[in-house]
Amino acid sequence: MNIEINRNRDHKESIPMQITRQIETMIVEGTLAPGSQLPTERYLSSLLGVHRSTVTKSFEELRAVGLIQSAQGRGTFVSDSLWNISASKFSEWRSYMAAGLFRPTQTLLRKVRELTMDPIYLNLADGEMSPDLLPADLVADMLKKSNLPLPLHYPDSKGEISLRQALSSHLFRTSSISCRPEHILITSGAQQALHLIAQCLLSPGDSIAIEGPSYHYSLPLFGASGIRLLRIPVDQDGLLPDELISLHKMHRIKMVITSPTYQNPTGTVLPLARRQRLIQICEEHRIPIVEDQTFGSITLTGEPDPPLPLLALSGAKESILHIGSMSKTTAPGLRLGWLVGPSSVIDRLADAKQQMDFGTSPLLQHLVETFITSSAWTEQREKVLLGLTVKRNYMLAAMDKHLTGKAEWVKPTGGYHIWCKLLQPIAETELLERGIRQGVLFVPGGVYGADKGYVRFSFARANRQEIEEGIAKFARILEP
Numbered sequence: 001m002n003i004e005i006n007r008n009r010d011h012k013e014s015i016p017m018q019i020t021r022q023i024e025t026m027i028v029e030g031t032l033a034p035g036s037q038l039p040t041e042r043y044l045s046s047l048l049g050v051h052r053s054t055v056t057k058s059f060e061e062l063r064a065v066g067l068i069q070s071a072q073g074r075g076t077f078v079s080d081s082l083w084n085i086s087a088s089k090f091s092e093w094r095s096y097m098a099a100g101l102f103r104p105t106q107t108l109l110r111k112v113r114e115l116t117m118d119p120i121y122l123n124l125a126d127g128e129m130s131p132d133l134l135p136a137d138l139v140a141d142m143l144k145k146s147n148l149p150l151p152l153h154y155p156d157s158k159g160e161i162s163l164r165q166a167l168s169s170h171l172f173r174t175s176s177i178s179c180r181p182e183h184i185l186i187t188s189g190a191q192q193a194l195h196l197i198a199q200c201l202l203s204p205g206d207s208i209a210i211e212g213p214s215y216h217y218s219l220p221l222f223g224a225s226g227i228r229l230l231r232i233p234v235d236q237d238g239l240l241p242d243e244l245i246s247l248h249k250m251h252r253i254k255m256v257i258t259s260p261t262y263q264n265p266t267g268t269v270l271p272l273a274r275r276q277r278l279i280q281i282c283e284e285h286r287i288p289i290v291e292d293q294t295f296g297s298i299t300l301t302g303e304p305d306p307p308l309p310l311l312a313l314s315g316a317k318e319s320i321l322h323i324g325s326m327s328k329t330t331a332p333g334l335r336l337g338w339l340v341g342p343s344s345v346i347d348r349l350a351d352a353k354q355q356m357d358f359g360t361s362p363l364l365q366h367l368v369e370t371f372i373t374s375s376a377w378t379e380q381r382e383k384v385l386l387g388l389t390v391k392r393n394y395m396l397a398a399m400d401k402h403l404t405g406k407a408e409w410v411k412p413t414g415g416y417h418i419w420c421k422l423l424q425p426i427a428e429t430e431l432l433e434r435g436i437r438q439g440v441l442f443v444p445g446g447v448y449g450a451d452k453g454y455v456r457f458s459f460a461r462a463n464r465q466e467i468e469e470g471i472a473k474f475a476r477i478l479e480p
């Protein structure tokens, strides 16, 4: 396609910024329509007489704000999920916001999140449990019984020592992870652990490898830090470790981020042999691994135990950072997660956390410590796993009834989600719009970097009736 872009070396804006701004204007004004293909980076760089990395930088910027998307082997396209973008959004604030470090969340995901706040929709999108599975009464009871004085001081930025001690025993008991309190950093959810890693351990221009598709594709925090996400191919059992070797040869991978157990969004469980091979390859090539275990302990009732986490396997312990969270087993509102790693890394990240937020609330830490050291933890966990298993079964039954012949899926053995492949894919914006008209919400797979035609359903939030109605409505939107 022909597009007209000018560059002016005397202009006070950098050349990449000039290119970014002109393409952005064309998208916002509609000269470049949603879904239309952009010229290749190579073509544009020769057209403008600039180095290819200049155009790459602009494309990365546009990709980070969700205006364009690249599909491996097919090229770069204007996002077909541009909601309500209009020229009127160009204001002084817009240029300030564009200059800020944080990138906006993908438009499609923002739209889904906004709508999930509205109770008129059947919510098969949220990665969050229904209120009946959250431990509201238990928490109220624990607070009532708590010994005064409650901790209200500035906390240790690594996390309160008593919680780290309790967590060290808890991780050994529940996941065979052996670590000392100095190897643990308490964070505001797993999300902050990922953010600290991106900010403190990686630099702009670094390439990291993640599963494709992956939850991590949905996080603008990597783009904001100038980090390139490269996909490790996966099959029904998760990532293919040997693919990492060629990826590393081509791009010098600085880090692998993986969710080996109940991966979000696919629900896959990496078999033991692949875990060991991944550790071996990363050890040989000196690539650290971040193991995101956020869903790792949600083994549904009656399903086989997954292999041990990477950190609990022998091998490259010193080069693994392990992330966990209370969000999926207990309650996301606690905003409490942790990162386990070598003490030198923990000290560095704790120092950054100190600068960021002075440490996680000691009141919450006290609550979580009381919870994981009491018998209530086991009871609550059993209740949650059973509740989720029942909901998964309702969803599978509804899918069998309404989606057979229209989609394919695999029964997940853990986590909150069913990853579903549509046999006749529909453009994601159109699919979501049809869903909204029918009153059902789900997450289109493109949010996670999947190829066209995938959808993530969550069974954790909705009740039986909502699950059944939601899937029936979804089946209707697939009809021509």
Ligand SMILES: Cc1ncc(COP(=O)(O)O)c(C=O)c1O
Binding pocket: 127, 188, 189, 190, 191, 192, 215, 259, 264, 292, 294, 295, 324, 325, 326, 327, 332, 336, 337
């Ligand atoms: C794979 C994965 N990692 C991390 C997070 C962030 O979780 P938290 O609520 O602990 O910040 C999520 C949230 O859904 C997730 O799915």
